[in-house]
Amino acid sequence: MKHSGIDYEAVFQALPAAAALLTTDLVYADVNEAYLRASGRTRSQIVGRYMFDVFPDNPSDPAASGTRNLQASLLRVAATGERDAMALQRYDVEDPDRPGRWEERYWSPVNAPVVDADGRVALVLHRVEEVTELLRARGGRFGGEDRTRALEAELYTRARELQEVNERLRRAHAREREVALSLQSAMLPAPGPLGRHRGAVRYQPSVGSLNVCGDWYDLAELPGGCFAVAVGDVVGHGLTAAGVMGQLRSALSAAVRVADGPAAALDALGLYARSVEGAESTTALQTVIDCDSRTVTYSSAGHPPPALLHADGTVEFLDRATDPPLGARFEHVPRIQAEAAFSEGATLVLYTDGLIERRREDITTGLNRLADCLGRHGQADPDTLADTLLAELIPPGGNTDDTALVVVRL
Incomplete structure (x- = not known):
């Protein structure tokens, strides 16, 4: 040359x-x-x-x-x-x-x-x-x-x-x-039944000695034929981040069961996070899926947007209800939420930033990669699709950040 x-x-x-x-x-x-x-x-x-x-x-x-x-x-x-x-x-x-x-x-x-x-x-x-x-x-x-x-x-x-x-x-x-991996496994068990819906979860630790346990996921059945899906990402790695993750995951899982929608659940989590050392700047995303009205209601605390793969193969990123991460504001402000419709056979994908973000790369590039992969493989069953997303989107040598992934067929 x-x-x-x-x-x-x-x-x-x-x-x-x-x-x-x-x-x-x-x-x-x-x-x-x-x-x-x-x-x-x-x-x-x-x-x-x-x-x-x-x-x-x-x-x-x-x-x-x-x-x-x-x-x-x-x-x-x-x-x-x-x-x-x-x-x-x-x-x-x-x-x-x-x-x-x-x-x-x-x-x-x-x-x-x-x-x-x-x-x-x-x-x-x-x-x-x-x-x-x-x-x-x-x-x-x-x-x-x-x-x-x-x-x-x-x-x-x-x-x-x-x-x-x-x-x-x-x-x-x-x-x-x-x-750390044993602790992560205990804190992130396999999801329970979601009625007739099929779901898959994955957790991929980052490369490195202790770079695990910062990310979480949660799935829960709610009254009235609804269910909730959440993901979150604690700043930092290792056993300290694992402890914070466990507290926040449990708190949000409890809040969404009694709160009036995902925004209210994140409001409660944000107030709780102010008393948890190391919880500052945590990102979280909470969704509630109503199977009767076929809607996804969602609210985000600084988290990457979920991907909704429609039955016709188009991908919609749910990004109309994004607020700052937990503890980022000096004073508490109620969070916003939005709603998206879906038809039977759609797929909802929630994830943490390890799936899409790369150094020196705009986040839009990672989102486009995700949308392309979903467009090509979206008809696969949730377990196969989850494995394919990790295989195609995570670098061959591993990633420097954890990756949590939830795939639900609606």
Whole structure:
């Protein structure tokens, strides 16, 4: 590629640092000469192959975690579009000429996104410095061979200590994540019966150690042949957000059973949220479906609009009753609500922002993606449609935000 007379392909190959371009599926698209020298591989052995088929972890070292750590970083960059400078990694490399012989190596990786014209991550730039090779090659600069060996020994010791700390943190985070996911599962049970209507719910945790439990959903039967569906999103992640989520979900579920409509239920929730630390700026959406009049009455506290897929295949976003999030106003103001009609066979979809929002992308783009997916797959049963929405709209490497999803066939 050339621009303003600069041959960027030549620049890439001439970079003194080892660099590789990977697809978002972590397949090598290209590598520079420094990368080939550092890895001891030829271009044909690397380009077009999955990264961790070329460079697996040492199978004889049960503590090896280079593959796992690097893969998590690369997928995070692909999913979020954010640069990630990793801590020093021990990542042994197999001698290509002597299979089964592994060389102990230490690397300092930096991973960065390469975006296309639409702002989406098209490639991941993986730049790596091999610290072990650098020290051996520059021994004379440190004041003699003995000092070089001492520095190498100290570096190896510090690197091993850092690797052990990283592994302990990883195990601790994994345990905490299991606790958070168990708490989320207990707080968000499977929905009960909704009369003759079929519904499906999904909860997809974000990528990361504790980034779960901020979002919720709720379905409830009401008197008179009506039922209520709600979703919400607490600011923040982890166990603290899970506790707030549990309180707000329970409060709204109780309020909608006695309040005169969804706006009144959100009014009650807003007053309650003022006494709950961490509930500020929570978004929530409450709907009430009247099966006799075939209407959806709804009210939103700063939440993305539900999608109503009509029987003729058109998609209507219910956005005529949106107010600020909970606690965003200095004084309490009654909330508004609106109503939409539907015919038999329509589908109502409620969700949290993880389904549609992406960094550096207008929310309209995400809403259009959702509408397009519903238009193509809306006739599927709710369970199949819920799975399809997650598969098509969530990035392959996962998302940095939770996603709650409710699909109800009306």
